[in-house]
Amino acid sequence: MTRDRFPWNLNPMIRKMHTGVKRLNRICDEIIGSRRAEQQAAAGGGRVERCDLLDKLLHLDPEDLRGNLITFLVAGSDTTAMTTSWCLYYLSLNPHIQAKARAEVDTLGHDPKTIADLNQLPYVECCILETLRLQSPSVFLLHECVDDTLLDGKPVPAGTVVAVLQHQVMVSKSQGGTIYKPERWFTNDGVSIDQSLVRDHLxxxxxxxxxPGQNMAIKEATMIMALILRFFDDIRLNHSPSCVRGKVTFTYGPENLELQMCQRAD
Incomplete structure (x- = not known):
């Protein structure tokens, strides 16, 4: 109710955000229009070799299609950058974990270029998964209640927007608390990643x-971390850990994160 009645547009930051959203929508509409034109040309006898994810979604309602495209453009880049930044932070605080991850990369013996290569880096991937558990780039999840519901004894009418603070759930004692422990993502054999835990990652x-980009995001971040570990050694903070704080912009990332590292010899 407050969200609907409060004059948010009086805030200059909100007005600036709305202007940015309109510009982003316009860019997405241009991309979609161009791709539809290519598709129509192909149907008329032209030849278009490409068939990517956007092509697969062109049948969607225009508003839904634009929303998905915005997700591709925005959520697929900044979130990965924040995840790798937080991962470097935790590796700098845990030299033994950093050394173990680097040893795994060294065992691979070359730059990871394929999914097969990345599948040989389960510990590095576990470092990413554990980083996401402790410092998720998304601050909360918004869900709209479809039916009148009773949640923990409290009535939630249909149409209510509920904000889920998944971070509080992921750092609860039942989920491992705030201790950085990549091994928790392994099965009992200590070698294979427990895919049931990955599938349910909040x-x-x-x-x-x-x-929809969960698997790609995890593999992308794993590849970035593997390359950093392959070419740099002794990753450490340039100041006290207390100087690093989380900051919410579009995503949740580390502020004042300054690192030192040494380039490894060829």
């Missing part, structure tokens, strides 16, 4: 609207 939401 950093990516849940249910039918779970992030």
């Amino acid at each position: 950093a990516f939401g849940g249910g039918p609207r779970q992030c």
